Amino acid sequence: MRKSPVFPALACVLGALVSAAPAAARDLVSFDSGKLILTNGITTIEGSGGGGLATWATISGMGTDRAVGISAHVTGVELPDFRLDTHGIAAGIRDRVELAYARQNFNTRNVGAALGLGRGFQFNQDIFSAKVRLAGDLVYGPGWLPQVSVGVEHKRSLDAAVVRAVGAKASAGTDFTVSATKLFLGASVLANATVRWTKANQFGLLGFGGDKRAGRSVQFEGSLGYMVTSRLVVGGEWRTRPDNLGIAREDDAKDLFAAWAVARHVTVTAAYVDVGSVATFKNQRGGLLSLQLAY
Amino acid sequence: MFLLPLLMAAAPVAEPPVEPAPTTTEAPVDWDKEFGVVRKERDPVTGEIPVDPYVQSAANAGAKPYSGEGLAKAFGGQAGIRRITDRALELSEADPRIKAIFEEHDMVRLRRTLFEQVCYVLNAGCSYTGRDMKTAHKGLGTTRADLNALVENLQRSMREAHVAFAAQNRLLAKLAPMSGDVTER
Numbered sequence: 001m002r003k004s005p006v007f008p009a010l011a012c013v014l015g016a017l018v019s020a021a022p023a024a025a026r027d028l029v030s031f032d033s034g035k036l037i038l039t040n041g042i043t044t045i046e047g048s049g050g051g052g053l054a055t056w057a058t059i060s061g062m063g064t065d066r067a068v069g070i071s072a073h074v075t076g077v078e079l080p081d082f083r084l085d086t087h088g089i090a091a092g093i094r095d096r097v098e099l100a101y102a103r104q105n106f107n108t109r110n111v112g113a114a115l116g117l118g119r120g121f122q123f124n125q126d127i128f129s130a131k132v133r134l135a136g137d138l139v140y141g142p143g144w145l146p147q148v149s150v151g152v153e154h155k156r157s158l159d160a161a162v163v164r165a166v167g168a169k170a171s172a173g174t175d176f177t178v179s180a181t182k183l184f185l186g187a188s189v190l191a192n193a194t195v196r197w198t199k200a201n202q203f204g205l206l207g208f209g210g211d212k213r214a215g216r217s218v219q220f221e222g223s224l225g226y227m228v229t230s231r232l233v234v235g236g237e238w239r240t241r242p243d244n245l246g247i248a249r250e251d252d253a254k255d256l257f258a259a260w261a262v263a264r265h266v267t268v269t270a271a272y273v274d275v276g277s278v279a280t281f282k283n284q285r286g287g288l289l290s291l292q293l294a295y
Numbered sequence: 296m297f298l299l300p301l302l303m304a305a306a307p308v309a310e311p312p313v314e315p316a317p318t319t320t321e322a323p324v325d326w327d328k329e330f331g332v333v334r335k336e337r338d339p340v341t342g343e344i345p346v347d348p349y350v351q352s353a354a355n356a357g358a359k360p361y362s363g364e365g366l367a368k369a370f371g372g373q374a375g376i377r378r379i380t381d382r383a384l385e386l387s388e389a390d391p392r393i394k395a396i397f398e399e400h401d402m403v404r405l406r407r408t409l410f411e412q413v414c415y416v417l418n419a420g421c422s423y424t425g426r427d428m429k430t431a432h433k434g435l436g437t438t439r440a441d442l443n444a445l446v447e448n449l450q451r452s453m454r455e456a457h458v459a460f461a462a463q464n465r466l467l468a469k470l471a472p473m474s475g476d477v478t479e480r
Contacts, residue, residue: 032440034392034438034439034440034443034444035443036443036446036447037447064438064439064440064443065438065439066438066439066440067440095439137474139471140439140442140471140472140474140475141471141472141474141475142472143468143471143472184468185464185465185467185468185471186464186465186468187464188460188461188464227460227464228460229460230450230460
């Protein structure tokens with residue numbers, strides 16, 4: 001019986017695949033919920049893992065490097081003239097890759113009538129995001145080496161005609177992020193720094209690009225948190241944003257937050273949020289309440 | 296023809312010889328002997344199982360100790376530290392997530408060396424005489440999830456001892472960088 005050398009090689013590879021497949025499949029679906037409490041972060045209003053406003057280098061879900069994790073969130077932001085509701089799901093794979101989806105519903109209330117859109121007009125947006133941890137660990141490893149991740153967030157407005165009428169150049173856009181996050185245990189302090197390359201107006205709710213700037217610009221997100229107990233973190237965040245639209249100035253966004261792990265799988269976050277001027281309506285400061293379930 | 300005796304010998308006998316009924320007094324199989332496992336005797340004085348020779352050094356503790364007496368005080372001195380490390384191991388031996396790791400482990404030695412390590416790092420007046428972290432964890436096959444479970448048990452034991460949370464984190468800050476040496480997978 002004659003065989004070309006390819007066949008034994010192929011047989012070996014197939015054999016290896018067959019024998020590896022059950023183990024791989026078992027690992028892929030194993031949930032260990034093994035992360036330390038709160039080290040999965042909470043969910044941003046854009047659906048990625050992080051703080052409330054800033055994307056962090058953390059990977060969503062409670063799975064460690066040999067398991068998967070999932071999380072789901074609902075968040076409401078109550079502002080003087082607007083209301084933002086977001087919900088979404090995220091999956092973390094081997095504490096390495098995060099895939100997330102979030103839906104944003106932005107209610108313009110009376111502003112909608114003033115802008116001629118109708119009272120209670122809602123801007124809606126889908127956000128698909130992916131993040132990969134490149135190096136480091138939030139908690140472990142050398143104290144000087146933070147967890148570093150790169151991310152991509154693709155945002156699609158569901159109100160293309162309206163955001164174009166507002167002055168946006170596009171109704172869909174993609175943000176790119178680089179984040180470094182570390183828990184400095186010696187000081188009980190969590191610090192995050194993120195650079196975002198984006199052309200989103202008001203997180204993308206008012207489209208992408210404008211008359212003042214059509215393309216992307218580099219923006220910064222910083223977070224500082226203090227661990228009061230293993231289940232409670234308080235802190236603040238600052239997020240700079242582009243100012244692309246001539247008709248409506250956009251300001252930096254800030255928050256002061258308290259994130260409380262009610263139980264291993266449940267985190268409740270309350271925050272005071274200031275997003276400045278939105279669609280010509282100034283001083284939009286209000287409250288954020290978020291619930292996250294994570295396994 | 297000459298094969299016949301052989302065949303007859305190989306053929307099953309019609310009536311098997313009567314075997315003695317199994318008795319409970321029969322000696323169980325010594326699997327350690329079967330597999331050539333050599334069990335070391337515990338030291339009659341210390342109660343510990345001897346380990347392979349190694350060079351004793353404070354550097355084996357894996358972290359530079361804090362200076363000053365603040366942390367030693369926050370942990371209740373050597374007595375407080377011993378209660379905390381003993382309790383963390385007691386919790387871990389009962390923790391379904393990681394108890395299997397400790398079942399075949401020399402807990403007498405681990406109780407001593409963990410206490411020494413924490414006491415040394417917190418500058419509470421001990422020297423660390425154990426092995427370095429990589430050697431001490433060799434072959435255990437411990438994972439990140441196992442390490443997190445141990446950290447949670449240590450946190451609980453510190454909480455039970457009313458150690459301030461910030462002081463708890465100061466100890467963890469010294470232990471966290473060792474993660475690469477104490478996990479294998």
